[in-house]
Amino acid sequence: MKRIGIVTFFQSYNYGVWFQAYATQAFLRGRGYDAQIVNYSNLHDDEKLKMAFKGKNSYMGYLISFAKNILFGGMHYYRKGFKKHLNTFYSLSSEHCTQIENLSDLHYDVLVAGSDQIWNPETTGGTLDPVFLLQFGIADKRISxxxxxxxxxxxxxxxxxxxxxxxxxxxxxxxxTFAKQQLEKIMNRNINVVCDPTFLLTGEEWRLFAKQYSDYLENDQKYILTYFVSLEKYSEHCINLVKTYSESLGLPVWAVQFTRYYSKNCDKKILGASIADMIRLIEHAELIITDSFHGVALSVNLGKNFVAVENRGNPYRTRNLLSRLNLLDRIDMDIENYSKVDYSNVTVLLNDFRKESVDWFCEAIEN
Structure with missing residues (x-):
């Protein structure tokens, strides 16, 4: 049995991080590999947590919101949710570390630089992190x-x-594709484009996972689920979009939040849900409105109706996915043009993409 070490973000207070890390490990373990996540986090990884508490336009807004959460327990919910999934869903290498020197003795058959923005210096304190470029340890093979x-x-x-x-x-x-084009400019080799790890698990596998680990929704309830990760949530466009859908469809808004304070334009605030809880929330929603790449990805994988709010600070990820699935019209779709997603063709395209990616991943490990 091959031992595989996965290097990726997994300790951020961010559902997308948790989803992709879990999916990568679950997929590899399902294929019979001894896969574990290397227990490393970048020193600047807490910036993701800070952004979750940041105010509209100012650092003072962040300080005020952060203080409120310390005083009134808002952070407690996400610490609780994080610990819940960390202890349940991950298999980690030994002691947690934040320095590359502590990883020098690790030995794997294969080291995998996992998904998410691990090669974006903006997520690692302004410089590329050599750990995410697999410049450590002993391995027969290194792949991304x-x-x-x-x-x-x-x-x-x-x-x-x-x-x-x-x-x-x-x-x-x-x-x-954007990353492929960038890397092929500096390297004389082909770079493959594959699906996000959350697609390595089928929608049915995600449903079974949620059924096993979450009992969040005990009764049938109809609602619009909102999940925002950027400052778009403060924009007039976004606020009006959610309000219009709620009024037109006659449905309450359930908002997934990192704090108890940013949104008053919802009927219910979701705090501290585990990743299994989040799958159930998406699965049972009548409509998902989100600017999160993984919010969109999981909505598609679960065959749900959704509207993708453009994350103008980081648009390529979602646009790349929706373009591949012929779903670009879901971006900022207003109520006048709204229709349910026709998944007949989308499912074919997604299954083809998934198979190509699975075949590539397995060949990269075994060849």
Whole structure:
């Protein structure tokens, strides 16, 4: 049995991070590999947590909101949710560390640079993290699966480092066509585009997972689920969009939030849900309105009706996915043009993409 070490974000207070890390490990374990997540986090990973508490326009807004959550327990919900899934859903390497030096003795058959924006310096304190470029430990093979650079071009000062590090990889795949184009400019090799790890598990597998680990919804309830990860949630466009859908469909709004304070335009606030709870919330919603890439991805995978609010600070991820599935019209779709998603063709496209990605991943490990 091959031992596989997965290097990715997994400790952020961010559902997308949790979903993709769990899915990568679950997929590999389901294929019979001894897969574990390397228990490493970047020192600047707490910036994701800070953004969750940031106010509309100012650092003072962040401080006020952060203080409120310390005083009134808002952070408690997400610590609780994080610990719940960390202890239940992950198999980790030994002690947690934040320094590459502590990883030098790790030995795997295969090291996998996992998904999410691990190659985006904006997520790692302004510099590329060599751990996410697999510059540590002992491994027979180094590969990347669905790694992302976000929506920014590779900086001149990073090109040499990335080229040198990635030359040590046996196989390279990325999540977006944008990343493929950027990397192929600096490397004389083909870069593959594969699906996000959350698609490695089918919608039915996600439903079974949620059924096993969550009893969040005991009664049939109809609602619109909103999940926002960017400052778009404060925009007049977004607020009006949600309000219009709620009034037109006659449904209450359930808002997934990182704090108890940012939104008053909802009927119910969801705080501290585990990833299994989130799957159930998406599965049972009448409509999902989200600017989150993984919110969109899971809505598609579960065959749900959704509206994708454009995340203008990081648009390529969602646009790339929806373009591939012929669903670009779901971006900022207003109520006048709203219709339920016709999944007959989408399912065919998604299954083909999934099969291509699974075949590539397995070949990269075994070849």
């Amino acid at each position: 699966y669905a790694s992302s650079i976000g929506s920014t071009e590779i900086r001149e000062q990073d090109k040499a480092l990335m080229k040198k590090a990635l030359e040590e990889f046996s196989y390279i795949s990325v999540r977006e």
